[in-house]
Amino acid sequence: MKPLDKKIYLASKSPRRRELLRQVGIDFELLLLRSDGPRGADVTEEVLPGEAPHDYVARVAKEKAAFAANLVTRRRMAQRPVLSADTTVTIDGAILGKPANVAEASAMLQQLSGRTHQVLTAIAVEAQGFSAQITQVSEVRFGVLTPAAIAAYCATPEPYDKAGAYGIQGPAAAFIEHIAGSHSGIMGLPIYETVQLLRQAGLPLP
Numbered sequence: 001m002k003p004l005d006k007k008i009y010l011a012s013k014s015p016r017r018r019e020l021l022r023q024v025g026i027d028f029e030l031l032l033l034r035s036d037g038p039r040g041a042d043v044t045e046e047v048l049p050g051e052a053p054h055d056y057v058a059r060v061a062k063e064k065a066a067f068a069a070n071l072v073t074r075r076r077m078a079q080r081p082v083l084s085a086d087t088t089v090t091i092d093g094a095i096l097g098k099p100a101n102v103a104e105a106s107a108m109l110q111q112l113s114g115r116t117h118q119v120l121t122a123i124a125v126e127a128q129g130f131s132a133q134i135t136q137v138s139e140v141r142f143g144v145l146t147p148a149a150i151a152a153y154c155a156t157p158e159p160y161d162k163a164g165a166y167g168i169q170g171p172a173a174a175f176i177e178h179i180a181g182s183h184s185g186i187m188g189l190p191i192y193e194t195v196q197l198l199r200q201a202g203l204p205l206p
Helices: 015-023 053-074 102-112 147-154 171-175 183-187 191-200
Strands: 007-010 027-030 082-091 094-096 116-127 130-142 176-180
Touching: 007 015, 015 027, 015 183, 015 191, 053 082, 053 116, 053 130, 082 102, 082 191, 094 102, 102 147, 116 183, 116 191, 130 183, 130 191, 147 171, 171 176, 183 191
Parallel strands: 007 027, 007 082
Antiparallel strands: 082 094, 082 116, 116 130, 130 176
């Protein structure tokens, strides 16, 4: 079934994802899920025991999309495709989430210094009669970071709401020697793959 209009629901709090959708002219309405509170998060972002990075991001993205789509049905909202995403950074098989403090951010950046890591962004789309998920993988190589550069960066608000303690769209761009993959995927929403899935879901995109 075709959507009622050209708008989607975005189940994400990320301002970067909003910016990327606007960049390619996709209109959206935010459908925010609870991340904390007395009843806890609507979808847990905790890594399950033994869960591999690829499995983790795919699971979280799918669970967010499914939960948000269920909200649309329960609230009898206009039927539109629901888009969700999850991004993580991985190196040596370990998942680097969002650092909770300066010590964690500093340790992550030291681990990434002078090495290549992977950025995984999973996207999921739910619509009437349609459900799909794709994970986009990019490789990012950092130059060698001096202790002074790490300390200066960690003294800013930049690292603390981002997987792996950095964002490619901010000052940490100066750390990056080389990327292979999707720049928008590293930011948190691979635009090419997103457009393909939304088209498949029936969104009338050019």
